[in-house]
Amino acid sequence: MMSYAVEVDGLRVARGGREVVHDLTFSVPRGSVVGLLGPSGCGKTTLMRSVVGVQIVASGTVTVLGHPAGSRQLRRRVGYATQNPAVYADLSVRENLRYFASVLGAPRGDADRVIEEVGLGGARDRVAANLSGGQLHRASLAIALLGAPELLVLDEPTVGLDPVLRGELWGLFHELAARGTTLLVSSHVMDEAARCERLLLMREGELLADDTPDALRTRTGAQDLEEAFLHIIQGHEVAA
Amino acid sequence: MSLTITLATTRRILAQLRHDRRTLGLLIGVPSLLMILLRYVMDRPQAFDRYGPILLGVFPFIVMFIVTSIGTLRERTSGTLERLMTMPLGKLDLLVGYALAFGVTALVQAGVVGVIALTWLGLDLQGPVWTLFLVTLLDALLGMALGLFASAFARTEFQAVQFMPAFVLPQVLLAGLFVPRGQMSAVLQWVADVMPLAYAVEAMRELTWHRSVTGTLARDVAVISGCALLALVLGAATLRRRTD
Ligand SMILES: Nc1ncnc2c1ncn2[C@@H]1O[C@H](COP(=O)(O)OP(=O)(O)OP(=O)(O)O)[C@@H](O)[C@H]1O
Numbered sequence A: 001m002m003s004y005a006v007e008v009d010g011l012r013v014a015r016g017g018r019e020v021v022h023d024l025t026f027s028v029p030r031g032s033v034v035g036l037l038g039p040s041g042c043g044k045t046t047l048m049r050s051v052v053g054v055q056i057v058a059s060g061t062v063t064v065l066g067h068p069a070g071s072r073q074l075r076r077r078v079g080y081a082t083q084n085p086a087v088y089a090d091l092s093v094r095e096n097l098r099y100f101a102s103v104l105g106a107p108r109g110d111a112d113r114v115i116e117e118v119g120l121g122g123a124r125d126r127v128a129a130n131l132s133g134g135q136l137h138r139a140s141l142a143i144a145l146l147g148a149p150e151l152l153v154l155d156e157p158t159v160g161l162d163p164v165l166r167g168e169l170w171g172l173f174h175e176l177a178a179r180g181t182t183l184l185v186s187s188h189v190m191d192e193a194a195r196c197e198r199l200l201l202m203r204e205g206e207l208l209a210d211d212t213p214d215a216l217r218t219r220t221g222a223q224d225l226e227e228a229f230l231h232i233i234q235g236h237e238v239a240a
Numbered sequence B: 001m002s003l004t005i006t007l008a009t010t011r012r013i014l015a016q017l018r019h020d021r022r023t024l025g026l027l028i029g030v031p032s033l034l035m036i037l038l039r040y041v042m043d044r045p046q047a048f049d050r051y052g053p054i055l056l057g058v059f060p061f062i063v064m065f066i067v068t069s070i071g072t073l074r075e076r077t078s079g080t081l082e083r084l085m086t087m088p089l090g091k092l093d094l095l096v097g098y099a100l101a102f103g104v105t106a107l108v109q110a111g112v113v114g115v116i117a118l119t120w121l122g123l124d125l126q127g128p129v130w131t132l133f134l135v136t137l138l139d140a141l142l143g144m145a146l147g148l149f150a151s152a153f154a155r156t157e158f159q160a161v162q163f164m165p166a167f168v169l170p171q172v173l174l175a176g177l178f179v180p181r182g183q184m185s186a187v188l189q190w191v192a193d194v195m196p197l198a199y200a201v202e203a204m205r206e207l208t209w210h211r212s213v214t215g216t217l218a219r220d221v222a223v224i225s226g227c228a229l230l231a232l233v234l235g236a237a238t239l240r241r242r243t244d
């Protein structure tokens, strides 16, 4: 039972009077890095919101670390970085992290640790409003890392970052996974997809594939993942 | 509810205010200036004794209403509220955190405006000074609670700003700013009776004019506290862990 960090069964979500997630069922194994991919508007953010328990769902169940998503017991054990950076623009990076660290009851020094982990050491005393787009994203990501949660749900955490920084962050994600953290990461970048152990491919609120990158390449006979995705997404269109 | 989280929230809000020097300056400066202006527009000490307390009762309310409605709207739209709602923060932690931070701010504001009014402008305060601060504090908390509640109905900052005149000006008019309440029609008096701000203004009058704590003042304090509490409960109900 505890081998899965996330178990989604028959999930349906309606937003703005329209069903945008249709009957999703999948599981995320513990200690793995799972990528969530799909065209813009396909429902990645909605799915992640359901996993952290801030989304009103129409039906189905979402079980996280053995509890229903959003349960009180999960509030220290799940870290979530929203797609748009959620930080206080009028506070410095360190003040932001100190505040969220006290809310989480994270150990002293955790704020400084995560600032270093996302490479914001040089900007720790800068007010968030004066950060660059990528720095702001990393500040928001750092908050999710506070208190060493068992599950990290990261919505496009590396958007707007250069290849070097992206590489460093993915190094960090794998390090965390090696220590037993489970990561569910959405992305639009194919070289990132290749670094995931499993991939969930969505289109228009449906799950098209749930497999390892290698299996996806083999199944489609494609050279690279980009081609494999196009193949699956278009193949589905033909079948539909 | 957790004391650590509540106090961390208070510290965070005060830090936000500290970074925003201009807002802090306006919070203290604007009421002081208006008070001075009122004194010299009246130009008669008796008239100032009559209208000064009204302003004392209205400022903390208006200021805290605006600051809280914009502040919580920003928390909602910037995603920080959603983020907090995934964390072990109780709604009460957030509300009490806000209340403490803005309560402190309101007391500083009342301190400065009160000193200016009582010394330089010669406002004649009969009652004990602590009643002035007590009523100011409750008044500010009432403004804060209603601001929090109102922010739930605003999707943009433009809308939130419009709620201020909508919530506040009718109350100020009915509280007897231009026409004494006794001269209003029965219907308006009845409406005024259910407007919490009217009690704040009345309380300010009572404590400036009477040497001891009157029964009316005690009743006003009770009514303001009750309304602030009710508004806080309503405000709390608008904080949702799950949204669409
Ligand atoms: N607040 C909302 N109200 C109504 N509909 C919404 C809302 N947010 C998203 N939607 C709709 O729900 C669907 C899924 O949106 P979602 O944000 O989950 O997509 P996404 O896969 O994360 O896209 P992107 O890659 O662009 O971030 C879209 O059709 C979108 O228009």
Ligand SMILES: [Mg+2]
Binding pocket: A044, A045, A046, A083, A155
């Ligand atoms: Mg998204």
